[in-house]
Amino acid sequence: MSLWWLSVLLIPVLLVSARYCWWKPALPDALPRVLMYHMVSTQGDAKKHRGLRVNPKLFERQVAWLAANGWTFVTMSELAARDYAGDKLVALTFDDGYEDNLTNALPVLQKYAAKATLYLVVERHDNDWSVKKKAHHNSGALAAEPKLSDDQVHALLASGVFELGGHTLTHCHLPSTAFDDKVEEISACRMVLEHRFNTPVTSFAYPFGIFADEDVALVREAGFSNAVTTHEGIDGAYEGAVEGAFDNAGSGLTDPFRLRRVKISGKDNFWAFKIRMRIGFRGYL
């Protein structure tokens, strides 16, 4: 075979390998997986934010696969409190508060006896927070996505499937927010949610996954017991030896206020989902 033909065959193999890192060994089942979702909906005509929308059929396939493969669904408060048995733990988390979490995700979660945590923005209506990340993100596409009403949030909680977590009052960009305002964004969001929905709120998600050390301290002082980031990966897996790393500091989690999550993207196929579950991320392309 000529060198030319060899390279023609080799290039796709290398591209697929770089994209999916299929050769990387699976991380131990004992390390909990915290999965990050936003919307569960069809892509429709919208070109923006494709990664944030997981198709409902694919979502069901993912949840069914987790259930069939022995993964135990836990909420973030159960994970942080180590209130569980077994070692294949998965926490499904949903950011922001999209209406399809009730209409599309809840029926699937109920079907497979799964649990989830919802990081709810208090002021989520008529609020185009995408511009707070980058000023040119002003398409309004995210603001136009239907959000959960308070009644719908009550319904999610009444189902026993979801617990509530904080995600600030307005989905602010924490590092550029004035100190007094960010104290309000972090501590008031917990108090408002607990009061409005009569439920404990112990977990926090940093908006856009963007935060400074100061913000971590404020989240702790506001009474949250843990916080998730958008750093991709599986905690306990990257601090030198994997063996025992998960039990660092006795917390059961590497740093309970900077937890990594496995990003579940609407751009991924089912194979990519399984690879993310194995190694915490998809690949390099």
Ligand SMILES: [Zn+2]
């Ligand atoms: Zn968010």
